[in-house]
Amino acid sequence: MTTDPIADYLTRLRNAIKANHRIVEVPASKLKKEMTKILYDKGYIQGYKFVDAPVGASIKIALKYHPATRTPAITHLERVSKPGLRQYRKASELPRVLNGLGIAVISTSHGVMTDKEARTNSVGGEVLCYVY
Template sequence: MTDPIADYLTRLRNAIRANRRIVEIPASNLKKEITKVLFDKGFIQGYKFDDSTAQGTIKIALKYNPSTKLPAMVNIERISKPGLRKYAKASTLPRVLNGLGVAILSTSKGVITDKEARSLNVGGEVLCYVY
């Protein structure tokens, strides 16, 4: 597997399209940080890190609207890829859906959203867009 973050996002996307409640993903430190950001922003219902195996797994409980059964994440899109990395300065950080979505960045301050990066005045690698 050449791009584990793309695999992580694809597993989330496929689980949402199949209306699954829980998805299990192989763990890494970057995936754990992305999961924490998704939870903090309300895109997933919960998560659990399971370190019983050598690599470990992440169990993510997906969030759906109870009345309409629509998922909280409509789209999740990989931006920076191994073949073409995308970086943004603090002054040119992207706005996803005019502020309704979230761009997840890897910065010197850790994995944070675009809004947090603007307030800290830091730039970094744009990992993905979520809305």
């Protein structure tokens, strides 16, 4: 059992990108599924598949690379809110990642969404991570 499953999820993605893997498998949870959907919708990953099992469901994520240069679509993953120090922000105080070029994943009372969606819905929440 891990103390911080979200940090473990991000670290598995980060390590797979550094090793130039095409597919990475991570343990599944509802929050990780929602984060994976956001990464897919915003174009940071090529695809994903939820593998259901009686014990130990997982998510298979196909990473996205530029075809000619083999540079990954995700250059930086950073965990913001940690179990020891949670980071909550109001809708007006939500961060802009790389001046709008990156995304911040926010856990709100209306579900998990990006910083832009949270600002549009004027809802704040816990800032989980930055992706760019």
